[in-house]
Amino acid sequence: MTMPEATPTDVDGVQIDLISGARMENLASMEKIRLILDGVREGNIVILEEGLTPDEESKLIEVTMTEISPDEFNGIEIETYPRSQTADRSFLDRLMGRESTKKLTVIGPANQIETLHKDENLISALVSRK
Amino acid sequence: MGLLTNLKDSITRVTDRLFSESDPKRIGIYGPPNAGKTTLANRIARDWTGDAIGPESHIPHETRRARRKENVEIERNGQSVTIDIVDTPGVTTKVDYKEFLDHDLEKEDAVRRSREATEGVAEAMHWLREDVDGVIYVLDSTKDPFTQVNTMLIGIIESQDLPVLIFANKTDLDESNVGRIENAFPQHETVPLSALEGDNMDEVYDKVAEYFG
Numbered sequence A: 001m002t003m004p005e006a007t008p009t010d011v012d013g014v015q016i017d018l019i020s021g022a023r024m025e026n027l028a029s030m031e032k033i034r035l036i037l038d039g040v041r042e043g044n045i046v047i048l049e050e051g052l053t054p055d056e057e058s059k060l061i062e063v064t065m066t067e068i069s070p071d072e073f074n075g076i077e078i079e080t081y082p083r084s085q086t087a088d089r090s091f092l093d094r095l096m097g098r099e100s101t102k103k104l105t106v107i108g109p110a111n112q113i114e115t116l117h118k119d120e121n122l123i124s125a126l127v128s129r130k
Numbered sequence B: 001m002g003l004l005t006n007l008k009d010s011i012t013r014v015t016d017r018l019f020s021e022s023d024p025k026r027i028g029i030y031g032p033p034n035a036g037k038t039t040l041a042n043r044i045a046r047d048w049t050g051d052a053i054g055p056e057s058h059i060p061h062e063t064r065r066a067r068r069k070e071n072v073e074i075e076r077n078g079q080s081v082t083i084d085i086v087d088t089p090g091v092t093t094k095v096d097y098k099e100f101l102d103h104d105l106e107k108e109d110a111v112r113r114s115r116e117a118t119e120g121v122a123e124a125m126h127w128l129r130e131d132v133d134g135v136i137y138v139l140d141s142t143k144d145p146f147t148q149v150n151t152m153l154i155g156i157i158e159s160q161d162l163p164v165l166i167f168a169n170k171t172d173l174d175e176s177n178v179g180r181i182e183n184a185f186p187q188h189e190t191v192p193l194s195a196l197e198g199d200n201m202d203e204v205y206d207k208v209a210e211y212f213g
Ligand SMILES: Nc1nc2c(ncn2[C@@H]2O[C@H](COP(=O)(O)OP(=O)(O)O)[C@@H](O)[C@H]2O)c(=O)[nH]1
Pocket: B031, B032, B033, B034, B035, B036, B037, B038, B039, B040, B055, B056, B057, B058, B060, B061, B062, B063, B090, B169, B170, B171, B172, B173, B193, B194, B195, B196, B197
């Protein structure tokens, strides 16, 4: 009878999943998206240390759209910091198809998270319980 | 005489098209809901083909399926470029059917609309990765351009190496601020316009021909 993990459903609160770059590194794009959306659909706030590539972001939006359903899931709120690094990507990076994805990304259920303030180096969000 | 010249002209045009190496470029019109994408698509289609593409509306997500107008031939400085314009639903990361209830819709209707909207956005994202040769990104210049969706979308478009023009729409309104959009996306060319009033359409067509021709 080992129960190493807390059972968050028993607790009245908001669960935050901090996912390291190392954890994401070896996952395929769709596995990353699954990991994120599974967390968000349980009502968790998911924070990615290293963010997603633009291609993965586009798939995240697409899959989110297919999962929205009335009175159950409204979609996601997503914020990244820094805003965009595309402009800083070197020519060589572009040539080699290397994406700069080192951006902190916060993703949460749209009906529970609201961005209060965001500037160059601060994201302030209000999270409400379900 | 005029008739003969016209006939000769149109024959040349037909043969040009038959033998041209490249098919029309497919240009996707993207941007947030209510930016004026459909108004712009309709204006372009009306100016060059005589008919419209779809209904415009102040209700967000009026365009819930990508709509296409094929073979829109734009003539510029004696040259002509042919494009297929694709009007897409506004891209967003969330859709709540309750927002449609504010626009006097019954629940059933609101739920149906929101479902269509989500399908349309998914489809538009898919197109962007697979099927589009260039992008017109339309923004409402009275609104703050620094949103997560705009930043993300522009990043996605850049990563696909697609040619992109940013259109700062609704310049007819007092609160319009084109400079704010230029500052937000300095790596791209911004063209100011009013799709509703038809202001600055000459520059719009010049740029479309230059970027996507
Ligand atoms: N004042 C002004 N209103 C506009 C302009 N372009 C579009 N609109 C209005 O903005 C609303 C949304 O337009 P629509 O084309 O449906 O936006 P879409 O959701 O991006 O396709 C409608 O009420 C339009 O009449 C413009 O240039 N100026």
